[in-house]
Amino acid sequence: MLINIDPLLSPDLLHILRAMGHGDEIAIVDANFPGTTNAQRLVRLDGISVTRATEAVLSVMPLDDFVEVPAVTMEVVGNPDEVPPAVQELRAIVGDRGQCGTLERHAFYARAKQCFAIIQTGETRLYGNIVLKKGVVRS
Template sequence: MKKSTLINSELSYLVATLGHTDEITICDAGLPIPEEVQRIDLALTHGVPSFLETVKVILSESQIEGVIIAEEFATVSPEHHEALINQLNAESEASGKSIAVTYVSHEAFKARTKQSRAVVRTGECTPYANVIFQAGVVF
């Protein structure tokens, strides 16, 4: 059995096969997921697993160099937005690598998910609790 934090086999495989600049989306329970993109559905019930828990686990297993967030997230759900930014800052500090943050409209965000290798659906019910991670390199 795997010893590290991430034990979900689909997520573990996804992270292990990411290349530089590949994108994955972590989303709330309501984000529409394009049919052509792999769906990894973790949602069990409202709030389980949470968006922030899922982000934390993915960050523990992968190197991220950039994120894309909907502008609406900061204004509509400021506490969750701030918690995400704090997690990203902590990861940047721990890894010694900066993480670029880009904001786009929610409509542009939804369109961008089509470029993701996979969309990871959580049970989160906080509006606009979505992020696209852009893979970095560990060297």
């Protein structure tokens, strides 16, 4: 047990987050996402929502403030201006930490494939996917 660490952050996930460097990216994805196919490193959080997982990760990992858009979600196929409920919540979580952009579905898959790791959640709402770029920890 550790003090002030979100209990959702398992030893394996904490290791991944600690091993990431500035500019590395992590994808937090829904239950439909092809995580095993695309991940260099995969952590499963079955039964956990994408928003809860994102909150836990951002409780210990800063977003990159050297880039304009340190977080991206997946666009709705055929309607890129639509903002599904899961994406609305993800944008609110990112909040004042930086802008949250969007990527077309296949571009999102390609970006996720390059991520340091993928966290596969049990999120069942469609388009519950986000990529986060790690920032610098300042003292």
